[in-house]
Amino acid sequence: MLAEPLLRQKLLAFLEEDLHFADVSSQIIPSDLVASGQIICKQGGIIAGVREALLVFSLVNVEAAALAKDGTVITNGDAILTVSGLARNILCAERTALNLLHRMSAIASTVRKAVELAQASNPKVRIAATRKTTPGFRAFEKQAVILGGGDPG
Numbered sequence: 001m002l003a004e005p006l007l008r009q010k011l012l013a014f015l016e017e018d019l020h021f022a023d024v025s026s027q028i029i030p031s032d033l034v035a036s037g038q039i040i041c042k043q044g045g046i047i048a049g050v051r052e053a054l055l056v057f058s059l060v061n062v063e064a065a066a067l068a069k070d071g072t073v074i075t076n077g078d079a080i081l082t083v084s085g086l087a088r089n090i091l092c093a094e095r096t097a098l099n100l101l102h103r104m105s106a107i108a109s110t111v112r113k114a115v116e117l118a119q120a121s122n123p124k125v126r127i128a129a130t131r132k133t134t135p136g137f138r139a140f141e142k143q144a145v146i147l148g149g150g151d152p153g
Contacts, residue, residue, distance in 0.1 A: 001146075002139045004055075010139070011056050014096050026091045036084035038067075039101065044075040045109030048147040052104070052140065053081060053097035060089040071108070071147040103137075104144040111148025129153040 002010065041047070050070045057064035062085035068074055080101065083090055111127060118125040128151040133141045142152040 001143055007052065007055060007139075008059065010136075011052065011096070012059060013136075014100075015056065015059060015093065018096050019092060026088050029087050029091070031086070031088060033087040034085065035087035035090055036082065037090065038079045039081040039083070039098070041068075041074045041076060041078040041080055044073070044078075045105055046112045046148055047072055047074045047080060047101070047105050048108035048144045049097075049101040049104035049140070050080065052100045056093045056097045056100065057081075057083055057085075057090075060093045061085060062089050062093055100140065104140055104147070107141055107144035108148035111145050111150040115149040126151045 039053070047068045048070055050066050050068060054064045054066060062083050064081050064083045066081055067079045068081075074080065081097075083094075111129075114127045118127055127149070129142060129145040130153060145152050
């Protein structure tokens, strides 16, 4: 797990990369409009990336609260996070937060399935990750492996 200062640095870089091209559509939203919403699960599995998503929203001054805990089983329709703040700020962070939640949850869910299948044959089997990770995303992928019950390698 990344220490918070390094995690903040990486997440800021993700936001800067995403916002570099600007979100023209959000410019029609009044700058003082306050909004709230929820992030809802569309497919069950193991949730991962909640810590990171919360921090992404905080970096743009959006209040966010976790309704699900990293590493737990979620089902279709479960609420994962609530957010509230300036609508433009929510829109600035939502794609980065969703990308983190989606990718990390997919990894954690796949690892959990592999662990369960392997351990059904031999309880001593470990599922371990390799060094072959996505550039710039290694720490997030390794954290998702851990949350799925695997060995980060």
